[in-house]
Amino acid sequence: MRDDLETVTQRLLDTARAAGADTADALAIAGTSVNVDMRGGALELAERSESTDIGLRVFVGQRQATVSASDLSDRTMQEMAERAVAMAREAPEDPYAGLADPEQLSAARDTSALELADPAPEPDPAEMEAEARAAEAAALAHSGITQVERASSGYGKRRVWIAGTNGFSAGYARTDRGISCIAITGEGTGMERDYDSDVRVFAEDLRSPEEIGALAAERTLARAGARRAKTGACPVLFDERIARSLISHLLSAANGAAVARGASWLREALGEDVLPAGISLTEAPHRPRTAASRLFDAEGLPTAQREIVRDGVLQSYTLDLANARKLGMQSTASASRGVSSPPSPGITNVALTQGDKSRDALMAEMGTGLLVTGLIGSTINPNTGDYSRGASGLWIENGAPAYPVNEITIAGNLRDMLRSIVPANDAREWTSWVVPSLLVEGMTLAGD
Template identity: 65%
Template sequence: MTQSLEALTAQMLDAARSAGADTADAIAVRGTSLSVDVRGGALEEAQREEGTDIGLRVLIGQRSAIVSSSDTSPDTLAQMAQRAVAMANEAPENPYAGLADAAQITQSWDADALELFDPTPEPAPADLQQDAAEAEAAALDVAGITQVQSSSAGYGAREVHLAGSNGFSGGYRRSDRGLGCVAIAGTGTGMERDYDGDSRIFQNDLRSASEIGTTAATRALQRLDARKPPTGAFPVLFDERIASTLIGHLLGAINGSAITRGASFLRDAMGEQVLPEGLSLIEDPHRPRIGGSRPFDAEFLPTKKRAIVENGVLQGWTLDLGTGRQLGLPSTGNAARGTSAAPSPSSWNVALTQGTHSREDLIRDMGTGLLVTSMIGSTINPNTGDYSRGAAGLWVENGEVTHAINECTIAGNLRDMLRAMIPANDARTHLSRVVPSILVPGMTIAGS
């Protein structure tokens, strides 16, 4: 009979106490993953993985160490604890290390209300193969598509349980179902590719395979006959698929780890305007059926909805206990961890205020500029916010898309870009990051 994760974490804590730890916390993750790749209508590769991973953190005073394993035998648990205690005794002191006080940890939660796990049976490999084959066939049915680079379907399910010597013990289950297709148009040196895909918690929420394949093909065709854009200052419209990367840079800049190191272009921006007036960025870890939802964080604190940016003004950092203690602030309930790493701050679900105009409206109003649909590489200075990335997309002339663009670089400063951005109203609300297409005026484009 498979041992429960609750019992397994309790045994790790007992082993830590017996080995001489003052305090300890433990995490256990049991998961299954299944993936299928199709090529030419036939199965190309199928993979299945199952396993249990465990992690133990021990503290002796303010010295700590972490060990992990995939072996859950009693002998291994005892050896892990002994090794962790020996390591902690040699580690330097960290004045900000330590578990949450008993009064800080969450006392109640409702993981079922978050709908993080699809209770329907695991899909059979044949069902995944059928979905991937259908997406591939739909892409190939579009005139001009010469091949499909990959068409894949996957499923994952895992159970997570955390426990600490401060009295906490709790867990939840998660599942995910994904489907993706990469289509190629053209031949020889004129080949271009693009993709579409979807990932959901519940199988029934997943977009149809035929829609995904057709969209991937349509996007690939749009990229044919690409050329370099002119060099100069132009408005740049970030497509909804990639606009969340701009908000990702903001989230990275307000992460407690970056703030405590002083490596952030927003390190002195608390209470200042960082987005245009009228725009807010709201974090909500309790949205049902969304991948970034959590009933509690990795340090057992309750998660809660909060305004990161309100009416354009930065309201606070993203903190775990350690970075909060270093800054003299309370944790925001944003600790995340794996089995082999200590807790660190991480963002949950976020949503940017959507605009009042469609993407087509912004294309019409931007005049002449670049609609970016993909980016490669990056040179971003976290201290200054200087931004430079390789880009490809579609050229807009007098408010109309005229041709495909590749081999160019877009550059600016993130602080200026964020304050000047204009959002569309096309964000996909089922994503963990709900961010619409974003127009940034006056960026520098380096092309021909």
Template identity: 65%
Template structure:
């Protein structure tokens, strides 16, 4: 399956050597995707795309350059290598750029154990259309829903990475998805919400009817939304959007931000950044999960690691270059596309679950805001100051009372993360598993 991609990367490396590169790596990616969109009962779009793309990174000493193309002819491969080498000779010197040492690279992995590719046949366009129509019908069957937009899709992506240090490896990944957006009300009183699911293995997908019904339920719950009170209140981030808070933490411990000195956690290594009892774990080897990968974009073997242990920040997220700049070893977190050099990025993330249900946290918060949707973003990456538009539900005396919209929540991420209380409702199939999170004392700007 990846033999052609392997041959292409080897051809790129050979051309780079002949063009004068002292080191190089090559990435070839081939993908197929099929998507179906249904709107107001009609087939709005049916799209299939297939393509292949190659990227070559060359190094001449500490100078590097990247070039990507979608033409895989022999002449183009030669031209790409010559162009990349010419660009590298004009690039600024980077003392931290370079490939992994041969003793660092991954030598073996068990793709079968990771289950990244569905053994079932690719679904037909008709089967995907039926999924979308089933989701639409289930939502429209709910009284009060005026319109539904439903989609279904399937994709398979294959990649192969090879480098002049001896690394060579590739894998494939598949995904099937169904989603629906339901609308209720009219004009300025119109409200909408959505539901969606995606899985690597098609057999793991829930029924499309359950997805449409959930979208309808969520949309109807938003009818009659109004602005909440202004003041300082506890805010409960629903499981659907709670991963954004941990996303801000992950951005702050990214080695690229730390090396630039632009992270609000740049001096926090070894310090308490979450409440005691909460840990953040990265596991890039979870089977059938979208973020799983046996090696990173520099050919280093991936492994489970603890980023935050019992509330204490234990390390940064590093690729080779940021690790060298910070005087540390890479954490095998390099990611890249065909047109870019490697940069640090995490894969599958888990936040320790709490013991309370979401309902129990709603009861515990008393009066405050349950946030189910976030809009826009104003995050200061250097100070951690946080401000976002939000909508959700107002809670009085531990009970949801009415839907709210057009409000802003604000605080500082360091304070917010240290005050978090986690629920136990994270969904097991997600790449980032974060439960609902209760944050005390945020500023709300509403009515």
């Protein structure tokens, strides 16, 4: 990796300086992707792609511009640098833009301890086809499953290198290996679908395709004969698969870019209760074998574990350098970026405090209410936190599933919802977002 992408980023920096840039940073990404899909017992898709993309951000004083390309020729790099410098000279001044100071940069740059990439060779397409075929067969073995929309096996590898004229230069590789299955029951307007999937950094950690196909079928059959529920107010239990969406709304509101724009219902909320007492939300960027782990951010700053929420109280926003400067704060080493855009704040691995009860135990305590297993669409007011989403799942009576429901809308206010959550103990520890099923005490349901 050092022999190619490191050299590419250094060529970009040298060219930018020669074109008139005061400072610059560069990003190079080389990726490989392999996907195999099965449908109806036949191979529907088998594709492999490779690409290398480069991005260059230049500064002329306090003016910046970003350009990208997928051609590594000297001519293209020269054109990129000249265009970026010309664009920067015409851009408005940004007093908050700029690279990290050298003393801010991460000294740790060897990511091997994080185990971000599986050293095993790229999987054989025949092996991947067999996995997808096994997942589909396992789903179709369940009576009532009329078809499998898609059973898939996938593999990806990315090599990344980041460099800047401030002296930072480091990179890493990532791999991912996944299997998924979407099963269907019923016909016409009575058709229902559900899925199961697993994605890991190391192939040896994957659940079996047979397990994935079988669980997709079981979830789909549980939705058979869905109908609309009655309009009213009730407790809502968000299944573990989708509970992370609630936490994502919290994290979006605590994103420094939104706060700096004034477009967040958590602006000026530091030190305030945003979750119930006893519940914390922690970011842990150094978890081994986890897809979002990283040793340094996209601006070269060292990452570290931090408490976003401690004992229910909001402790910090998620900040890159520019937004930290706007707010008069310190970066949380949370910069993320692609080749065609400047850095912006992003989250790595997060974990929410788990409860001491299972999802079924919370369901029993709920008595009557809604278990949400699927969400579609959304209307979220970023300034007030007003929340409305289409939902489907199971109607609960006497603490047990009574019948499946769909075509309903659930609504509330995120500030109130999040301060009332009761977490279960069923979060998957190997995922980037370790969030269990969440019970929200009261929401408005619109159905019949």
